[in-house]
Amino acid sequence: MSLPALPLFGELSLNAMAFFFIAAFIVGFSKTSVGGIGILAVVLMALAFPGKASPGILLPMLIMADIVAVIYYRRSCQWGIIARIFPLTALGVLIGYFIVDSVSQDTSETALGVVILAMLGLSLLIEKQGLNLASSPAFTIASGLMAGVATMMGNAAGPIFGIYLLQMGLSKSAFVGTRSWFFLLINLFKIPFSTNLGLITRDTLALDLAALPAILIGAFAGYQFLKLINLDLFKWLIRLAVLAAALRLIFY
Numbered sequence: 001m002s003l004p005a006l007p008l009f010g011e012l013s014l015n016a017m018a019f020f021f022i023a024a025f026i027v028g029f030s031k032t033s034v035g036g037i038g039i040l041a042v043v044l045m046a047l048a049f050p051g052k053a054s055p056g057i058l059l060p061m062l063i064m065a066d067i068v069a070v071i072y073y074r075r076s077c078q079w080g081i082i083a084r085i086f087p088l089t090a091l092g093v094l095i096g097y098f099i100v101d102s103v104s105q106d107t108s109e110t111a112l113g114v115v116i117l118a119m120l121g122l123s124l125l126i127e128k129q130g131l132n133l134a135s136s137p138a139f140t141i142a143s144g145l146m147a148g149v150a151t152m153m154g155n156a157a158g159p160i161f162g163i164y165l166l167q168m169g170l171s172k173s174a175f176v177g178t179r180s181w182f183f184l185l186i187n188l189f190k191i192p193f194s195t196n197l198g199l200i201t202r203d204t205l206a207l208d209l210a211a212l213p214a215i216l217i218g219a220f221a222g223y224q225f226l227k228l229i230n231l232d233l234f235k236w237l238i239r240l241a242v243l244a245a246a247l248r249l250i251f252y
Helices: 014-032 035-048 054-073 079-099 105-128 137-154 158-166 172-196 202-228 231-251
Strands: none
Touching: 014 035, 014 054, 014 172, 014 202, 035 054, 035 105, 035 158, 035 231, 054 172, 054 202, 079 158, 079 172, 105 137, 105 158, 105 231, 137 158, 137 172, 158 172, 158 231, 172 231
């Protein structure tokens, strides 16, 4: 698969530039605070760059924001969680790589939205019953595989991994630190596959460099925001962001 030539940064329309920079800010903000809202950046990038160009532009932006988040929360990672789920997510990336061109974008987004909504409902039901899925191998396997497929097909693994981490009972900093390291590793793992699919090119990388200031501003804002909210509010913000992401994927 090859992409049509992308416009140079100076050739973008005012609307496309606005969507692009707002998306970059949201990418930075979501990586250091409430991760589920990152799906809004996916929507805005799709509006700025219709078709299959936006995932290739967005991936390096996500990696830049991941690096900033890791710097902020480098001591808060729960490596045992990553060790359990990363191999499964990597397998999901491979599955997504082989099916990304065989499934239409509308079908894949609707399916991802339904899966995310089901996971959110399940997690709320389990919590209401006083149970926990943290030690469930089946939950880890399902979450890892679905996160891998979702991130390869549309950079949409954040809501799935967020639901998984909510079951771990982590503090705010441990939640964000574990999420940051996980996505830095998985997004780096995706680069050869995205490049081979023609999603990452010199043109997309030039656009990514233009996004860096907005990403840094967003990351700083997210870091400060996380300090202001308590753990219970943080959990519900994650759930609301996941719900919004699922509904967007289903109905957009």
